[in-house]
Amino acid sequence: MKFTIAILAGDGVGPDVVNEGQRVLDTVGHHFDHKFEYKSGFIGGIAIDKFGTALPDEALEMCRKCDAVLLGAVGGPKWDNPNAKTRPEAGLLALRKGLKLFANLRPVKMLHMLEDSTTLKRAVVCNVDMIVVRELTGGLYFGKPQKQWSTSRGRRAVDTMAYSEREIERIIRVGFELAMSRRKKLTSVDKANVLQTSRLWRQIAGEIAREYPQITMDNMLVDACAMKLIKEPSYFDVIVTENMFGDILTDEASMLAGSMGMLPSASLAGIPSAKNQRTFGLYEPIHGSAPDIAGMNIANPIATILSTAMMLHYSFGLPEEAAAVESAVMQVLDEGHRTMDIMTEGMKHVGTDAKGKLISERIRKR
Ligand code: IPM
Ligand code: MG
Numbered sequence: 001m002k003f004t005i006a007i008l009a010g011d012g013v014g015p016d017v018v019n020e021g022q023r024v025l026d027t028v029g030h031h032f033d034h035k036f037e038y039k040s041g042f043i044g045g046i047a048i049d050k051f052g053t054a055l056p057d058e059a060l061e062m063c064r065k066c067d068a069v070l071l072g073a074v075g076g077p078k079w080d081n082p083n084a085k086t087r088p089e090a091g092l093l094a095l096r097k098g099l100k101l102f103a104n105l106r107p108v109k110m111l112h113m114l115e116d117s118t119t120l121k122r123a124v125v126c127n128v129d130m131i132v133v134r135e136l137t138g139g140l141y142f143g144k145p146q147k148q149w150s151t152s153r154g155r156r157a158v159d160t161m162a163y164s165e166r167e168i169e170r171i172i173r174v175g176f177e178l179a180m181s182r183r184k185k186l187t188s189v190d191k192a193n194v195l196q197t198s199r200l201w202r203q204i205a206g207e208i209a210r211e212y213p214q215i216t217m218d219n220m221l222v223d224a225c226a227m228k229l230i231k232e233p234s235y236f237d238v239i240v241t242e243n244m245f246g247d248i249l250t251d252e253a254s255m256l257a258g259s260m261g262m263l264p265s266a267s268l269a270g271i272p273s274a275k276n277q278r279t280f281g282l283y284e285p286i287h288g289s290a291p292d293i294a295g296m297n298i299a300n301p302i303a304t305i306l307s308t309a310m311m312l313h314y315s316f317g318l319p320e321e322a323a324a325v326e327s328a329v330m331q332v333l334d335e336g337h338r339t340m341d342i343m344t345e346g347m348k349h350v351g352t353d354a355k356g357k358l359i360s361e362r363i364r365k366r
Contacts, residue, residue, distance in 0.1 A: 003316055006066040007040040008059065008095075011088060012289025013299035013352075014044075014072020020301035020356030021070055021308045024328075027360040028312065028321050039066060043095065044074030044088035044289075054091025060098045068315040069099070069282040070308065073289035096136050101267035101282055102167070103174045104134040104246065105310070108253045108263060113333050117258035117342050120230070127234040128256045131178055134246025135171040136267055138163050139197070141243050163197045163242065168204045170271060175240030176212045177273040185237035186217045189225045189245055201242065222249070229253055250286065260287040261300030261341045264307035266314050277317035283307040297351040300339040302329055305359055328362035 007022065009015040022038065029036045041059035048054050054074070063069050074088040095101075110118070110128040118125050143160030150156075172188065179186040188205040190198035202219055209217045220228070222245045228235060229249065233256050241249065254263050263286045270279035285303030293299055306329060313322035337358055338347040350358065 001316070001318075002035040002037070003067040004037045004039060004065070005311075006063040006069040007038050008043040008063070008069060009040070009072040010044040010074040010289065011046055011076050012073050012291040012294040013287075014074070014289055016072075016295065016297065016299045016352050017285060017301045017304040018070060018072040020352060020359075021304040023356045023360055024305050024325060024363065025070075025308050025311075027363045028308075028325065031324075031363055031366070032318070032321050034316075034318070034321075043071070043091045045076050045079040047091060048079060048086060048088065052086075054086050054088050055094040055098070060095065063095070063099055063282075068280065068311045069095075070304075070311065071095075071282055071284040072304070073285065073287065075289045076291040076294075078291075093141060095282065096267060097142065099267075099280070099282060100137065100269045102135060102137045103171055103268040103271070104136040105131055105174075105178070105266040105268065105314075106134065106246075106250045106253070106263065106286060107131040107265075107310075108250075108257050110257050111262070111330070111333060114258045114262070114342055116344055118256065120256065124230075125233060125256050130233070130236040130253065131182070131238050132246060132250050132253055133171065133175045133178060133238060133240040134250060135163075135167065135240075135242045136246075137243075138167045139243035161195065161197050161242075161244075163200060165200070165204060168201050169208065172201075172205050172208050172240055173271050174268070175238050176208060176215055176217075177271055179215045179238040180212070181274070183237040184215050186215050187225070187236055187239045188217060188219050189222050189239055189241035189249070190219065191222050191245070192219070193221060197242070205240075225249060226252060229256070254286060259300065259341045261285075261303055261339065262306070263287070263303050264305075264310050266307070266310040268314060272314050279314050281311065281315045283311040283315075297353060298340045299352050300341050301352050301356050302333075302339075302359075305329060305356065324363055324366060325359070328359045328366075331362045332358045 143162040148157040192198040268281040309325035
């Protein structure tokens with residue numbers, strides 16, 4: 001089959017890791033007889049430098065014409081001035097909104113060979129295997145009004161948390177559909193003891209739960225969830241939550257797996273289900289642009305490579321190919337190859353490109 005992929009490498013280590021993602025996709029293409037075509041565009045700081053905007057219209061249009069998007073990272077100290085007209089992050093938010101990517105999937109899995117790279121006790125993290133579903137185009141990030149102004153009694157600012165029934169329903173459904181293909185346990189996270197949006201969220205989650213009698217769903221307050229993630233993370237299978245809570249909880253959850261450099265993500269424009277095997281999506285590592293190590297061939301490309309596996313799965317309907325990428329990653333880790341971020345004693349240190357090549361080789365030798 002033939003697919004077109006938009007490449008937005010962005011800033012910092014973005015280009016380093018995206019290169020390896022493309023290398024792996026090319027290998028999958030050859031090995032399984034698919035054709036992947038790439039179109040590249042600019043986003044983030046590099047786009048601000050070139051065009052004065054973090055997401056040029058051409059980049060958004062290009063993405064719309066493709067089957068999926070592979071993104072590196074955006075941002076860096078160069079564009080960090082709080083008084084700047086536009087920030088690199090604005091490009092990412094505009095892209096999410098512009099492509100209607102409402103469902104952000106962030107799987108967190110502890111790989112047995114990396115149990116020593118986390119700051120938590122082995123017994124706590126050893127069985128971690130969860131996926132956080134974060135609402136991505138609503139809530140505080142996009143609610144209006146959102147502004148800062150001056151009054152005679154000092155400066156003021158407002159952000160707005162707003163959700164519609166439709167927005168809540170579709171993201172809750174993503175949670176249920178994913179739970180169906182996993183351990184059949186869904187935790188809906190809110191702050192229903194304080195927020196109206198959360199009360200609506202909880203009502204709707206309860207209503208949809210009746211359509212999925214096979215799934216055990218519980219409601220959890222976000223503060224309690226933050227605690228449980230550290231206390232007993234293996235409790236969770238699928239978590240579904242709103243935009244801001246999801247942002248915070250996923251940074252916390254990422255630490256359960258040892259390194260940010262390991263974790264992929266998918267942002268989808270539809271509800272993935274057994275029937276719906278191809279959803280337009282954007283795929284990116286969850287780590288940032290790490291400008292201090294950009295271009296030095298030391299960034300861990302695994303998060304990006306696992307993101308391409310999610311692309312194969314959710315946007316191209318190619319689960320076998322996705323599994324091949326995942327098992328090649330496991331194999332290379334099992335063999336002891338490590339980038340700097342997950343290096344431990346007795347392991348073999350490799351750079352970004354060597355890691356990508358090793359993983360590609362293992363796919364070829366299947
Ligand atoms: C994330 C990031 C972004 C977010 C930033 C860069 C705007 O933290 O993807 O989690 O807050 O959504
Ligand atoms: Mg975040």
